[in-house]
Amino acid sequence: MxxxxxxxxxxxxxxxxxxxxxxxxxxxxxxxxxxxxxxxxxxxxxxxxxxxxxxxxxxxxxxxxxxxxxxxxxxxxxxxxxxxxxxxxxxxxxxxxxxxxxxxxxxxxxxxxxxxxxxxxxxxxxxxxxxxxxxxxxxxxxxxxxxxxxxxxxxxxxxxxxxxxxxxxxxxxxxxxxxxxxxxxxxxxxxxxxxxxxxxxxxxxxxxxxxxxxxxxxxxxxxxxxxxxxxxxxxxxxxxxLSSDSQTWRLKVRHELSRQLQNGAINKSEVAIQLGVSGRTLQRYLRLENTHYQLVLDELRQEQAELLLSDPTQSFIDIAQALGYEEVASFYRRFKLWTGVTPGEYRNANMSE
Incomplete structure (x- = not known):
């Protein structure tokens, strides 16, 4: 009928x-x-x-x-x-x-x-x-x-x-x-x-x-x-x-990066491979959503860094490694660029609160 x-x-x-x-x-x-x-x-x-x-x-x-x-x-x-x-x-x-x-x-x-x-x-x-x-x-x-x-x-x-x-x-x-x-x-x-x-x-x-x-x-x-x-x-x-995967490309990239961070290493090419597209195509899709790969990665890293810094048992070396940085100095520079303060200053302010 x-x-x-x-x-x-x-x-x-x-x-x-x-x-x-x-x-x-x-x-x-x-x-x-x-x-x-x-x-x-x-x-x-x-x-x-x-x-x-x-x-x-x-x-x-x-x-x-x-x-x-x-x-x-x-x-x-x-x-x-x-x-x-x-x-x-x-x-x-x-x-x-x-x-x-x-x-x-x-x-x-x-x-x-x-x-x-x-x-x-x-x-x-x-x-x-x-x-x-x-x-x-x-x-x-x-x-x-x-x-x-x-x-x-x-x-x-x-x-x-x-x-x-x-x-x-x-x-x-x-x-x-x-x-x-x-x-x-x-x-x-x-x-x-x-x-x-x-x-x-x-x-x-x-x-x-x-x-x-x-x-x-x-x-x-x-x-x-x-x-x-x-x-x-x-x-x-x-x-x-489709209902379980109805995400923007930004979210797809973010989820894949989160998975990679759990293993302590970030690989941009691997992100595209896992999502089934070429690197160039992935960048184009992200541009259509008014974002780009590095911005998605930085947002994720900042959120993770702030969470880890709230735990006083986590050393700065451990946090840098958990975020996929090979050098602690690189983590310091990026964090201050994101927040305007150093990781130490952020932790002290957070502990005071």
């Missing part, structure tokens, strides 16, 4: 967001088919191929936004996001895509998007609900920049349409498409009608695809109940892993 949400299921506030690398691959592959050099856009952003080859890897939302806009600028196409979305790529949505393929009907597939879309990314959230006697599947983007948001929303809705028609083996168009944004400069309403195959409305309260109820019953070409159950079990495990 198909179940639909009648209210927003997700909170859109205070979202930094990550998304699967499969989204970047989808942009690059679509760009190639549209005659745009996706590799060049990757290079412009300082991305390595290894950064996007693993579909399970999560990358900051800002990376996805910047790549999309780099491709838009290269293509000089005001409708690049939309055209890229209309290119069917069955493997683009990773395990979510395979779940949808194996559903019994189009309605069952639509109902599962909201449940598992976080596996693809946190760039937006979807809803499926009744609308004026029909059904509307809407998408609410977690993107602030208006230009990026427009291309991304058009890309998502176009992807839904092309993928839905492919898995249901139908060319039947939706009743209408609705967009929050206005008709972009340089584009015509006729362009949208030609690409979507139905009326397209602008300046609406939300962005979504509107279909008739009977389309929910369309059978899918590759339905497999047994495989669907196995895929959903796998997806649930992935969602659980």
């Amino acid at each position: 198909t179940h639909f949400s009648t209210s927003a299921a997700h909170d859109l506030k205070d979202v930094a967001g990550e998304a699967s690398a499969s989204g970047l691959l989808r942009y690059v592959h679509a760009a190639k088919k549209l005659g745009v050099d996706g590799e060049q856009a990757l290079n412009l952003l300082g991305l390595d191929q290894q950064d996007i080859q693993n579909a399970q890897r999560r990358l900051p939302a800002a990376i996805h936004e910047r790549l999309l806009m780099a491709l838009v600028e290269q293509s000089q196409d005001v409708l690049f996001g939309l055209r890229a979305g209309l290119i069917v790529q069955p493997d683009a949505w990773s395990v979510l895509g395979y779940i949808l393929i194996n559903c019994a009907s189009l309605g069952d597939a639509m109902a599962r998007v909201a449940s598992y879309e976080r596996l693809v990314g946190e760039l937006g959230v979807s809803q499926v609900e009744p609308l004026d006697g029909r059904i509307c599947m809407s998408w609410h983007a977690r993107v602030a920049d208006p230009q990026v948001k427009r291309h991304m929303v058009e890309n998502v809705l176009a992807s839904w349409l092309s993928f839905g028609q492919w898995i249901a083996d139908t060319k039947r168009p939706p009743c209408e498409i609705r967009f929050e944004h206005s008709l972009p400069e340089g584009a015509k309403s006729a362009d949208y009608f030609e690409l979507f195959g139905c009326p397209v409305l602008f300046d609406q309260l939300f962005s979504g695809i509107v279909i008739d109820h009977d389309m929910l019953m369309l059978p899918l070409r590759q339905a497999d109940a047994g495989l669907l159950q196995a895929l959903e079990t796998h997806a649930q495990k992935q969602l659980s892993a």
